[in-house]
Amino acid sequence: MRDVAIIGIGMTDFGELWNDSLRDLFVKAALDAMDDAGVDHIDGLVAGCMSPGLFAGQEHIGSLLADYLGQAPIPGVRVESACASGGMALRTGIAYVASGMHDVVLCGGVEKMTDVSGAQATYALATAADQDAEAFHGATFPGLYALMATAHMHKYGTRREDLAQVAVKNHDNGMLNPHAQYRMKITVDQVINSVKVADPLNILDCSPITDGAAAVIICPLEMAKKLKKKPIVKITGSAHATDTIALHQRADMTWLKSTADAAAQAYKQAGVKPSQIDFAEVHDCFTIAEICVLEALGVVKKGQGGKATREGLTARDGKFPVNPSGGLKSKGHPVGATGIAQIHEIVTQLRGDAGKRQLKGVKRGLAQNMGGSGGSAVVHILEVL
Amino acid sequence: MLTPAIVRRNTPQRYRMEAAKCAKCGKVFFPPRLICDACKSRTFKPYTLPQEGTVVSHTVIRTAPRGFGDEAPYCMGIVELTDGTRILCQIADCEPERLEIGLKVAIEFRKIQEAGESGVIAYGYKAVPER
Ligand SMILES: [Zn+2]
Numbered sequence: 001m002r003d004v005a006i007i008g009i010g011m012t013d014f015g016e017l018w019n020d021s022l023r024d025l026f027v028k029a030a031l032d033a034m035d036d037a038g039v040d041h042i043d044g045l046v047a048g049c050m051s052p053g054l055f056a057g058q059e060h061i062g063s064l065l066a067d068y069l070g071q072a073p074i075p076g077v078r079v080e081s082a083c084a085s086g087g088m089a090l091r092t093g094i095a096y097v098a099s100g101m102h103d104v105v106l107c108g109g110v111e112k113m114t115d116v117s118g119a120q121a122t123y124a125l126a127t128a129a130d131q132d133a134e135a136f137h138g139a140t141f142p143g144l145y146a147l148m149a150t151a152h153m154h155k156y157g158t159r160r161e162d163l164a165q166v167a168v169k170n171h172d173n174g175m176l177n178p179h180a181q182y183r184m185k186i187t188v189d190q191v192i193n194s195v196k197v198a199d200p201l202n203i204l205d206c207s208p209i210t211d212g213a214a215a216v217i218i219c220p221l222e223m224a225k226k227l228k229k230k231p232i233v234k235i236t237g238s239a240h241a242t243d244t245i246a247l248h249q250r251a252d253m254t255w256l257k258s259t260a261d262a263a264a265q266a267y268k269q270a271g272v273k274p275s276q277i278d279f280a281e282v283h284d285c286f287t288i289a290e291i292c293v294l295e296a297l298g299v300v301k302k303g304q305g306g307k308a309t310r311e312g313l314t315a316r317d318g319k320f321p322v323n324p325s326g327g328l329k330s331k332g333h334p335v336g337a338t339g340i341a342q343i344h345e346i347v348t349q350l351r352g353d354a355g356k357r358q359l360k361g362v363k364r365g366l367a368q369n370m371g372g373s374g375g376s377a378v379v380h381i382l383e384v385l
Numbered sequence: 386m387l388t389p390a391i392v393r394r395n396t397p398q399r400y401r402m403e404a405a406k407c408a409k410c411g412k413v414f415f416p417p418r419l420i421c422d423a424c425k426s427r428t429f430k431p432y433t434l435p436q437e438g439t440v441v442s443h444t445v446i447r448t449a450p451r452g453f454g455d456e457a458p459y460c461m462g463i464v465e466l467t468d469g470t471r472i473l474c475q476i477a478d479c480e481p482e483r484l485e486i487g488l489k490v491a492i493e494f495r496k497i498q499e500a501g502e503s504g505v506i507a508y509g510y511k512a513v514p515e516r
Contacts, residue, residue, distance in 0.1 A: 123451055131386065132395065132416055136507070137474050137497060138446060138453040139461060146444035147463055147473075154442075154486050199445040199481065248463040248473040253442060 001098040005224035006233045006382070008037025008217035009344045014332030015181040017211040022049075022056045022112035023068045029213035029337075030069050030108055037217040038229055043102040045069065045076040048089030048109035049336035052078070054124035056112045065108075075102075082128035083285060085109060086339025087240075087369030087378030090216065094238050097218055104223075108215035109341070111334035121209050125335070128372040130246035142206055142286060144247050144373040146198035149288035152254045153200070155303065158291065160200055162306030164191035166287040167204050167329050169315055174326020176357035179341075181210055181332030191287075205287040210332030214340035216347070231351045236364075237266030237381030245375030254303075258377035259296035259368055266366070266379040267298075274298040277381070278362040279320065279349065281342035283370040284327040290314075293368055294322070297379075316357065324349060324357050339369035339378060350384035387452070388503045399509035402492065404470065406432035413470045438466035438512070440488040445481045452498040452507075460484055464512050466492075477511040489515040 010032025012025050020028070026047065034040065045066050052058045066076030081088040086109030093107035113121050122140065129135045129144060152158045168188055174180040186204060194204040224232050241261035247253050267273060274297060282297070284290035291305035299320055300308045308314065314322035325331050325345035328338055346365035348354050367380045397403040398416050405417035409426035415434060420427050440462045449457035460476040462484070476484065477495055490512035498507040 119451055122448075126450055132398075134473055135450070136387075136395075136399075136509070137461070138449060138456070138459065139473060140446060140448065140450055142448070143444050143446045143461055147442040147461075150444060150486070151442040151463075196445075196447045198447060201444075246473070248471045253463065 002100060003221035004094050004097045004218050004235045005221045006216050006218055006235065006343070006347055007224050007227060008033040008039065009347045010036055011179055011214035011341055011344050012212050013179050014210050014212035014334060016114050018114065020211065022052060022058060022061070022110060023064060025112060025211060025213040026065050026108055026110040027068050029215040030106055033106065033215035033217050038227065039104055039217060042071055042074060042104050042106045042217065044074055044093070044096055044105045045071065046089045046093045046105065046107050047076070047078045048085035048087070048339060049078050050080060050082055050085050050111060051124050051127065054127065055121070056115055081376045082371030083283065083335045084339060084369045084371035084376045084378050085336040086214070086341070087367065087380065089340060090343060090380060091238050091240055091378055093218055094235060097220060104217060104219045106215055106217055107340060108213060109337035109339055110213035111336040112211050113209045113334060114211050118209070133246045140198060141373070142198040142201050145286035145288050146201045147247060148253055148292060148373070149200055152288060152292065155254060156306065158306030160192060161188050162291065162310050163200070163205055163287040164188040165309050166284060166290045167191050169309070170284060170323050170327040170329040173316055173324050173357055174330025176355070177326045177331055180326045180330050181208060182330050201286055201288070207285045207328035207333035210334040212332060212334035212337045212341070214337045214344050216340060216343050232385045233347050233350050234383050234385055235380060236270035236383050237379065239265035239269065240376070240378045241265070242376050243374060245372050247373045254292060256292050256296040256370070256374040256377065258374050259293055259370060259379070262377045262379040263297045263368070266381050270381040272364070272381065276364065277366045278364050279324060279359055280322050280366040280368065281325060281345050282322055282368040283338070284323060284329050285333060289370070290322065290327070297366070297368060316359065321359050324354065324359055339367070342367040342369060343380065343382070346382050350382060387498060387501050387505050387507055389505055392505050392507060400494065402434040402510060404432045404434050405429035413468065415470055415472060434470055435467045436492040438464040438490055440476065440484070440486060440490060441465045441471065442486065443476065443484040445484070452501050455499065462512060464490055475511045476514070478513050483514060491515055
């Protein structure tokens with residue numbers, strides 16, 4: 001297997017982008033990434049997108065996007081793993097490059113969510129839950145994460161304020177990200193008093209509905225060394241794990257086993273321990289998710305995610321900064337684009353290009369992207385050479 | 386999604402809580418599966434879930450999906466039945482303030498969803514606090 005490096009990154013602004021279609025969003029991010037890499041041709045395209053059919057009435061987007069990017073007849077394919085579709089696109093592209101099948105591959109993610117009503121968007125998102133065992137009974141995604149939150153608070157003494165602090169911290173970071181959808185400061189009181197969605201989660205505990213796209217260009221490490229225009233970011237870990245998609249069928253509903261399994265593999269591939277990671281971008285689709293992810297990644301012990309957040313571990317100036325981009329909460333969550341946008345932020349930080357939100361002295365970052373209530377998880381570890 | 390074909394196919398589990406018990410290791414699957422993830426056996430015995438249990442987590446859904454709009458807010462929980470099997474369902478006849486982990490519930494047959502585009506009204510199980 002060949003080592004793989006990231007040589008280009010690009011993304012659109014995240015937000016309600018009524019003038020941009022799904023294909024335009026993807027092509028803008030892809031061209032941005034190709035310009036950054038300095039390439040005018042790619043050998044293959046992988047697009048992560050959760051549900052172009054339900055959100056935009058369009059399937060068959062692998063070919064559509066390759067064509068509108070001016071790259072047909074290259075192979076283009078869409079991959080789907082709910083909200084982890086972006087991470088899956090990168091992992092799939094890595095398999096192409098590492099195996100020697102292709103050299104220069106564009107891995108992108110896109111979701112166009114505001115062409116449909118809020119009710120239709122909620123329905124589309126809920127298709128990532130078990131239709132027979134969860135959605136049939138009226139469960140929503142906030143509802144499933146709320147069930148995790150109730151259990152976590154009961155089992156470990158996690159406080160309502162700890163959940164809110166995740167949102168407050170991520171908004172503090174997102175305020176400094178020009179691509180972010182919600183660049184405003186919020187307070188713990190505002191989160192706790194915002195409109196109730198699924199108890200104990202309120203609207204300010206939830207990531208928003210967002211349009212957006214992100215893309216990265218990958219190639220063999222040896223080829224990247226010859227191009228050598230910008231700091232080279234090597235992919236040292238790439239892992240994916242599955243779990244039962246119905247929350248109640250798991251042995252422990254507070255434990256994100258797919259994330260723990262994927263992280264264990266990624267750490268092994270990279271030859272590192274959690275303590276050797278400098279910072280992370282994680283899947284904070286709901287505030288409780290970030291708390292559970294910290295535990296599953298082994299950053300803190302089981303049950304300590306809320307306390308660690310309260311004590312500032314994950315703040316930008318903390319020992320282990322999490323979601324310097326603003327996370328899904330503030331930056332926005334165009335579901336298929338999220339996993340690639342996480343990679344975009346890690347590369348930006350590792351190159352030292354993050355401006356006001358730049359973390360000091362970071363060499364190694366981790367991205368954790370999750371589907372549904374944790375039925376899938378993708379973990380990548382990146383290092384700057 | 387709710388169509389007459391889906392409703393008909395799921396009737397044994399929704400109306401009668403028919404599960405499957407692995408003939409080799411005894412693990413219970415609801416809804417039934419074709420292979421046991423624990424021992425990989427493909428042989429199952431019919432098994433009906435017990436009708437009492439305990440709430441192990443709960444929420445109140447205030448923003449409801451299509452088909453549930455008129456009911457919101459409604460209580461929902463993960464219920465551990467007396468044999469240890471866990472199910473997710475609504476908790477009916479229950480004020481949100483009454484929800485707590487450890488609440489004893491009984492399973493009852495109720496209407497689940499209003500008729501959607503297909504015109505099918507869906508029925509199934511809900512948990513009700515013991516009186
Ligand atoms: Zn078995």
